[in-house]
Amino acid sequence: MKKGINSLVWLIAIAGFLVGLYGLYQRFTFEHRLTDYGSYIPWGLWVAAYIYFIGLSAGSFLLSTLVYVFQVKQLKKIGKLALFTAFGCLVAALLSIWMDLGHMGRVYRVVLYGNLNSMMTWMGILYSSYFLVILIELWFALRADLIRKAQEGSGLCSLLSLGSRDTSEASLARDAKVLKVLGIIGVPLAIAFHGGVGALFGVVGARTYWHSGLTPIAFLIGALASGGCLLTAIVYVWGPGRDKEQFNETMGYLAKVVVPLVLFDFLLEIAEYFVGMYPGIPDEAEPIKAVLFGQYWYVFWIVHVLLGVIIPSWMMFRGSLATKYGRGTGAIALGALMVAVTFMAVRLNIVIPAQISPEIAGLEYAFTGPGLEYHYMPTLMEWLVTIWVSSFGALLFLIGYKLLPIVNEEEREVA
Numbered sequence: 201m202k203k204g205i206n207s208l209v210w211l212i213a214i215a216g217f218l219v220g221l222y223g224l225y226q227r228f229t230f231e232h233r234l235t236d237y238g239s240y241i242p243w244g245l246w247v248a249a250y251i252y253f254i255g256l257s258a259g260s261f262l263l264s265t266l267v268y269v270f271q272v273k274q275l276k277k278i279g280k281l282a283l284f285t286a287f288g289c290l291v292a293a294l295l296s297i298w299m300d301l302g303h304m305g306r307v308y309r310v311v312l313y314g315n316l317n318s319m320m321t322w323m324g325i326l327y328s329s330y331f332l333v334i335l336i337e338l339w340f341a342l343r344a345d346l347i348r349k350a351q352e353g354s355g356l357c358s359l360l361s362l363g364s365r366d367t368s369e370a371s372l373a374r375d376a377k378v379l380k381v382l383g384i385i386g387v388p389l390a391i392a393f394h395g396g397v398g399a400l401f402g403v404v405g406a407r408t409y410w411h412s413g414l415t416p417i418a419f420l421i422g423a424l425a426s427g428g429c430l431l432t433a434i435v436y437v438w439g440p441g442r443d444k445e446q447f448n449e450t451m452g453y454l455a456k457v458v459v460p461l462v463l464f465d466f467l468l469e470i471a472e473y474f475v476g477m478y479p480g481i482p483d484e485a486e487p488i489k490a491v492l493f494g495q496y497w498y499v500f501w502i503v504h505v506l507l508g509v510i511i512p513s514w515m516m517f518r519g520s521l522a523t524k525y526g527r528g529t530g531a532i533a534l535g536a537l538m539v540a541v542t543f544m545a546v547r548l549n550i551v552i553p554a555q556i557s558p559e560i561a562g563l564e565y566a567f568t569g570p571g572l573e574y575h576y577m578p579t580l581m582e583w584l585v586t587i588w589v590s591s592f593g594a595l596l597f598l599i600g601y602k603l604l605p606i607v608n609e610e611e612r613e614v615a
Contacts, residue, residue, distance in 0.1 A: 205437050210598055216591030223584020227299060234581040238571020240564075241555040245548070245578040246300040249586050251397055252426075252547040253293035253593070255419065256540065258394035259427015261286035261334065261386060263457070268337070268376075269383035274453035277440045277607075280345075282431055283338045284606050285597065289427070290331060292593030299585050319400045326393035333389060337382040340375050345605035356603055394423045401550070408483035409476070409554035418468045425461040426543040429512075429536035432458055434597075436533030440607050444526070452523035455516040455532045462539055466509050469546070487553035494553075499545045508542030511535070552576055 226234055237244035260282050266272040267279035275282075298304055311328055314321025342360075344367050349357035398419030401410040432454040441447045473492070476484040491500050515535030522528030556574050558564050564574050578586075600606060 202437050202441070209437075209594065213591045213594035213598060216587045217595055220584050220586075220588020220591055223581050223586075224588050226581045227585050230581075232302065234579055236576055236579050236582070238573070240558075240572055240574055241552070241576045243300075243551050243555065244576055245582045245586055246296050248544070248547040248551040249589065250293050250296040250300070251419070251550070252544050253289045253296060253589075254394060254397055255423035255543070255547070256427045256430050257286045257289035257293060258390045258420075258423040259425065260289060260431045261330075261390050261427075262424060263428055263431055264337075265383045265387050268341075268379040269387065272453075274449050277446070278431070278435050278450060280338070280341045280606050281435065281439055283334060283341055284600055284604075285431055285434055286427075287334050287338060288593045288597040288600070289430075290327075290334065291596060292589050294327070295589045295592065296586070299589070319396065319403060323393070323396055323400060326389065326396055330386070330389050330393050333382055333386045337379060337386065340378050340382070342605060343375055344372060345608065349605050354603075357605070360604075391420060395420050401554075406559060407554045408481065409487040410550075412472065414468065414472060418465070418472070421461060421465045421468060422543070422546060425458060425465045426540055426546075428454065428458040428461060429543075430540035432516075432536035433533050433540060436529060436536075438601055438607065448523040448526060448529060451529040451532050452520045455520035455523075455536075458536060458539070459513050459516050459520070462509060462513055466505075483557065486557045490553045490556060491549045500549060503542050504545040504549070508539055508545065512538040 264279050264282035267275050310324035346357045346361040347367055350361050395416040398416030402412055402415035404410050473488050476488050512535035515531045519528030519531035
């Protein structure tokens with residue numbers, strides 16, 4: 201069954217990559233002219249996809265620290281998988297926001313010529329630091345296995361080992377110490393950079409819907425929930441599965457971690473909506489009404505609440521209880537996948553509704569024309585580019601899993 205899922209994911213990723221190439225061609229040929237956002241609504245699907253993938257990356261990375269910093273024995277064999285998942289999601293996130301830029305070639309200026317009073321500059325600094333930490337930590341986690349694969353004849357692993365040949369006990373102990381230090385550095389860094397994404401929204405005083413001290417915290421909890429669920433689904437298919445007892449223990453432990461995070465994130469969301477709705481201030485209440493009762497109400501109630509919170513939480517909870525009897529791992533994986541996929545609805549409901557209300561009464565009638573509307577629906581080109589980015593991230597993971605010792609061969613269950 202897992203081999204069948206693996207083949208299906210390969211098929212979907214390749215198909216999405218090829219179909220998305222047309223959207224990529226349109227993006228580079230017509231630039232932003234085929235998008236539906238504009239001067240009144242400047243942030244759209246690609247920004248939502250960006251914070252979605254960033255959250256998946258931060259959540260996966262923070263769970264890896266349970267292995268390398270806190271030495272949680274139930275997760276000791278999935279540390280490399282968690283790091284590689286975080287890396288793949290980070291690449292997808294950076295591609296998403298890169299597609300949103302008007303002058304794509306100027307992206308380096310965010311770091312080199314940034315204003316330290318700007319949240320955008322700090323995002324660039326934190327992303328660059330986080331990217332380097334993941335790469336270095338992933339190399340030290342893989343080093344011994346890269347050497348082993350190189351000795352077996354893998355040219356790629358020989359190249360990536362960077363000339364290292366020492367696999368003595370002392371060198372392995374040194375790797376473990378380095379990983380612990382990098383993990384300790386990475387914890388506040390991951391918290392800062394994804395909390396900073398929330399702060400990027402939270403400091404926008406002109407948008408009351410975003411302007412809250414709770415926004416960075418909600419982003420961080422959402423990252424842990426969605427990233428943890430994605431990692432749980434990945435472990436089910438691509439994790440070390442030869443030792444069934446340990447596999448069941450790992451899946452059960454992950455479920456016990458992510459279910460409270462999913463419910464806590466939903467609690468924060470409901471608290472924000474209740475508090476925002478009660479005083480009836482239009483700037484804040486109108487976007488919430490649009491989410492709950494507007495044209496796309498089903499995105500919140502059906503996609504998010506039903507398919508992304510209630511059903512999967514129950515599935516994972518029941519599955520975690522059944523793991524002690526050797527059952528329930530499939531239910532945990534399916535529930536986790538549902539949360540990870542539907543969490544895109546949460547990100548869309550953060551980005552879009554805040555921008556649909558005019559900052560000045562009557563502004564929507566004062567100036568009209570292309571890009572001067574308070575209505576947004578992603579165009580086909582926007583969806584195709586997002587599909588391409590998602591497929592690229594998936595293929596990066598699948599190819600890396602196949603070529604690199606992310607999981608040791610003797611522990612793999614998927615060919």
